[in-house]
Amino acid sequence: MTNLPPHQIQALLPSTIDTYRSWMTSAGKSPLVQVLSDGSTRLLWQKTGGIKVLLFFHGGGYVMPLSPGHLDWMAYITDKASDAGIQLDICLLEYDLAPNNPYPKQMKQAILALKHLLNTGYNPNDRFSADVLSKTIVRKWGDYLVNHSPWQQEIAEGNGWGMALDVPEMWWDGLDAVDQIMVTAGQEEVFRDHVLQLVGVFRRRSRAKVEWLVPVAEAHDGPLMDFSAKRSPSATTDRIANLRLLIVFVVLFRLREQIKPPHKKRGKNGKKYRFPPGPSGYPIIGNLLQLGQARDDVDHKFQLDLRDYGEMATIHLGSKTWVFLNSSRVVTELIAKRGSITNGRSAYPVASDIVSRKGRSLVLPPAQWAVKRRIMHHLLSGSALKQYAEFQELESTQMLAEYIYKPKHWYQNHYRYANSVVNRIALGEQFHMSAHNFANTQRLVAEFTRAITGNIIDWFPMLAELPIALQFWRPYWEQIAQFHYDIYRSWWDPVKKKIDEGTAPPSFARDGLLSPDAKFSGDEQEAMYVTMQLVEARSDTTGEALNCFVMSTLAYPDKYQKLREEIERVCGKDAERLPGLTDMEHIPYVHAYAKELLRWRPIFVSTPDHMLTQDMEFEGYSFPAGTCFAINGVAWLNGKEMDITHGLWQFGGGRRICDGYKLAQRSLFLNIARLAYCFDYAPTGPYDSRHVNYDTTGEPIPALPKVRSEAYAKLIMDEAEKLEVLEMAQQEYEEVESWRPEY
Numbered sequence: 001m002t003n004l005p006p007h008q009i010q011a012l013l014p015s016t017i018d019t020y021r022s023w024m025t026s027a028g029k030s031p032l033v034q035v036l037s038d039g040s041t042r043l044l045w046q047k048t049g050g051i052k053v054l055l056f057f058h059g060g061g062y063v064m065p066l067s068p069g070h071l072d073w074m075a076y077i078t079d080k081a082s083d084a085g086i087q088l089d090i091c092l093l094e095y096d097l098a099p100n101n102p103y104p105k106q107m108k109q110a111i112l113a114l115k116h117l118l119n120t121g122y123n124p125n126d127r128f129s130a131d132v133l134s135k136t137i138v139r140k141w142g143d144y145l146v147n148h149s150p151w152q153q154e155i156a157e158g159n160g161w162g163m164a165l166d167v168p169e170m171w172w173d174g175l176d177a178v179d180q181i182m183v184t185a186g187q188e189e190v191f192r193d194h195v196l197q198l199v200g201v202f203r204r205r206s207r208a209k210v211e212w213l214v215p216v217a218e219a220h221d222g223p224l225m226d227f228s229a230k231r232s233p234s235a236t237t238d239r240i241a242n243l244r245l246l247i248v249f250v251v252l253f254r255l256r257e258q259i260k261p262p263h264k265k266r267g268k269n270g271k272k273y274r275f276p277p278g279p280s281g282y283p284i285i286g287n288l289l290q291l292g293q294a295r296d297d298v299d300h301k302f303q304l305d306l307r308d309y310g311e312m313a314t315i316h317l318g319s320k321t322w323v324f325l326n327s328s329r330v331v332t333e334l335i336a337k338r339g340s341i342t343n344g345r346s347a348y349p350v351a352s353d354i355v356s357r358k359g360r361s362l363v364l365p366p367a368q369w370a371v372k373r374r375i376m377h378h379l380l381s382g383s384a385l386k387q388y389a390e391f392q393e394l395e396s397t398q399m400l401a402e403y404i405y406k407p408k409h410w411y412q413n414h415y416r417y418a419n420s421v422v423n424r425i426a427l428g429e430q431f432h433m434s435a436h437n438f439a440n441t442q443r444l445v446a447e448f449t450r451a452i453t454g455n456i457i458d459w460f461p462m463l464a465e466l467p468i469a470l471q472f473w474r475p476y477w478e479q480i481a482q483f484h485y486d487i488y489r490s491w492w493d494p495v496k497k498k499i500d501e502g503t504a505p506p507s508f509a510r511d512g513l514l515s516p517d518a519k520f521s522g523d524e525q526e527a528m529y530v531t532m533q534l535v536e537a538r539s540d541t542t543g544e545a546l547n548c549f550v551m552s553t554l555a556y557p558d559k560y561q562k563l564r565e566e567i568e569r570v571c572g573k574d575a576e577r578l579p580g581l582t583d584m585e586h587i588p589y590v591h592a593y594a595k596e597l598l599r600w601r602p603i604f605v606s607t608p609d610h611m612l613t614q615d616m617e618f619e620g621y622s623f624p625a626g627t628c629f630a631i632n633g634v635a636w637l638n639g640k641e642m643d644i645t646h647g648l649w650q651f652g653g654g655r656r657i658c659d660g661y662k663l664a665q666r667s668l669f670l671n672i673a674r675l676a677y678c679f680d681y682a683p684t685g686p687y688d689s690r691h692v693n694y695d696t697t698g699e700p701i702p703a704l705p706k707v708r709s710e711a712y713a714k715l716i717m718d719e720a721e722k723l724e725v726l727e728m729a730q731q732e733y734e735e736v737e738s739w740r741p742e743y
């Protein structure tokens with residue numbers, strides 16, 4: 001090494017990417033390379049599906065490429081972490097080598113890599129290793145080591161480096177974004193004393209627990225050399241890998257503080273926050289029991305009673321504080337007008353990190369959510385919607401014909417419609433509603449909903465910081481996550497294969513996510529989750545809303561009659577023509593009916609939380625960052641149900657508003673108008689209008705539709721024939737495997 005100049009060393013050794021690829025292949029793993037926003041810097045991953053990541057900057061004086069020893073070393077650390085119950089991903093930076101790429105290019109690439117991880121939602125305190133870094137360091141490195149180093153001129157000329165000890169000691173002040181720093185050097189290390197000096201700086205200037213390790217017989221790069229020479233790991237490696245006890249200690253310490261919900265915490269300078277009143281609860285768990293009982297209450301008494309506290313009511317839920325918004329005025333003020341600071345989501349370690357593998361945007365924090373949201377929004381708004389009108393009318397016509405051929409399966413006809421429309425958009429093809437697919441979709445939705453609302457861990461998210469071995473809930477939810485992943489894969493892989501082979505039709509997956517021109521920077525698994533979340537979100541919601549519509553026709557025949565008259569006013573009294581999307585502005589009563597349906601029998605009694613991302617004062621109250629606002633879905637329209645001009649639907653609001661709401665509104669309009677125009681419904685047994693069974697794969701309400709007359713049947717059949725969907729409408733559904741949640 002000392003005899004060869006850098007160019008010759010680099011010519012002799014395989015490049016970083018080649019070493020990585022061949023190591024991964026020989027280890028039987030698939031290489032995963034991610035290009036960063038500068039278009040060239042790459043991250044090389046060893047993924048285990050973990051939620052913690054070790055960002056590794058390999059050594060070599062910016063001259064040597066990555067070696068297999070580095071990769072063996074990291075694999076060893078991953079194994080040890082796994083033994084300690086921590087699933088750890090390794091992320092290696094492939095930095096450009098000097099002298100062709102002089103310093104500070106490598107420093108800038110390191111900053112870019114770290115920023116990328118922070119932006120994709122990794123938390124600095126989730127990471128462990130001697131390479132633990134923080135936002136503070138990113139900022140300071142950018143600002144100082146690169147720009148204010150005493151060797152700036154040499155750096156600019158390509159001859160110098162940014163040295164940690166070269167900055168004034170004060171520069172390290174306020175290094176408090178991490179709890180632990182571990183510094184290692186060998187006793188035989190040339191820089192031993194300098195490293196020790198840096199430890200002194202850290203101890204004086206940061207609030208972190210600083211650990212210093214100097215194994216007696218180790219030299220510079222000892223740990224790496226052990227792996228290169230296939231010797232037993234060094235004391236340093238063993239110490240790095242043996243963090244379990246320390247982690248338990250740190251977590252317990254943090255738990256004590258973090259278990260407090262935001263409304264019980266004090267701000268800077270001991271400032272007390274001021275929250276709206278709300279029902280009293282128990283110590284620690286707060287109102288969790290009441291909320292749990294409210295879930296099965298078809299009258300929604302708990303949510304309705306919250307109006308007694310005024311426009312806002314505060315609920316204490318474990319270590320979260322939710323403020324329910326009971327009027328459209330405060331919803332507009334807080335969720336719409338202040339949307340830029342109320343667009344967060346609180347942590348959902350089970351529903352998001354485990355069950356959704358951080359892939360469902362609905363439960364992602366803003367940093368990870370924003371890019372996915374942008375892409376979905378593009379797909380589901382503007383001129384794209386007009387294009388989808390054709391799919392909607394075609395699928396709706398098939399559904400009407402199915403109503404005639406398969407009236408007993410009226411609810412399955414709803415789901416098939418909803419599935420097919422979004423499938424055509426997202427995957428480019430009609431969905432094959434096999435019995436298996438139908439049961440699986442229902443199950444995914446029910447399990448995900450239960451993960452968001454019905455697991456205690458997500459109300460105390462800091463519990464997820466315990467070592468995995470102590471997380472007794474994990475195996476149960478991981479099993480569910482695996483099931484979801486397998487189902488998603490079974491739907492996604494055939495489409496992906498066609499995309500790879502160049503035979504896939506245009507679709508969101510092909511053009512919006514996987515095409516080289518797409519603005520999506522996630523990997524293939526993320527693309528799968530974004531697409532499948534859409535496919536999953538569409539069927540249950542739109543299908544269930546149509547099921548509620550059927551219930552409303554039984555419970556309020558007079559309103560149903562009025563609805564029909566409004567439609568006949570525009571489409572004629574005697575089966576003249578089917579209503580279409582172009583009738584939307586002429587029959588506002590259909591919108592009013594749909595809107596009231598969603599309030600009357602809400603699919604979501606409240607929205608998910610809209611978490612405040614910074615402290616906020618509002619009308620005499622003061623809320624700390626972390627406060628969660630939720631729209632009280634049953635309370636806020638009171639008295640305005642039929643007033644369609646209020647513009648309020650059950651689609652949430654602000655920047656997190658349902659991404660599919662325009663598509664859903666159009667689907668609800670089209671199908672409600674057409675069904676009311678052509679069909680009557682009659683009960684086939686006793687029913688309770690408050691109880692629409694959302695979870696079942698069977699009939700949710702005992703009801704049977706009947707076409708109004710021969711003339712209406714003919715109108716439907718003629719239209720179905722014209723659109724060539726008659727044959728498909730006749731196909732019988734397979735027997736659906738019965739599935740009911742076990743809880």
Ligand code: HEM
Nearest residue numbers: 361362537538541542545607651652653656658659660664
């Ligand atoms: C009656 C039908 C529907 C209802 C009642 C409904 C309701 C909701 C609600 C309440 C939210 C959360 C909003 C918030 O946090 O403020 C949401 C989110 C979402 N919905 Fe819908 N939805 C419906 C149909 C659809 C359809 C048809 C699609 C897809 C085509 C869809 C895709 C989504 C997505 C992707 C999100 C997450 C958005 C994000 O992460 O930013 N929804 N929906």
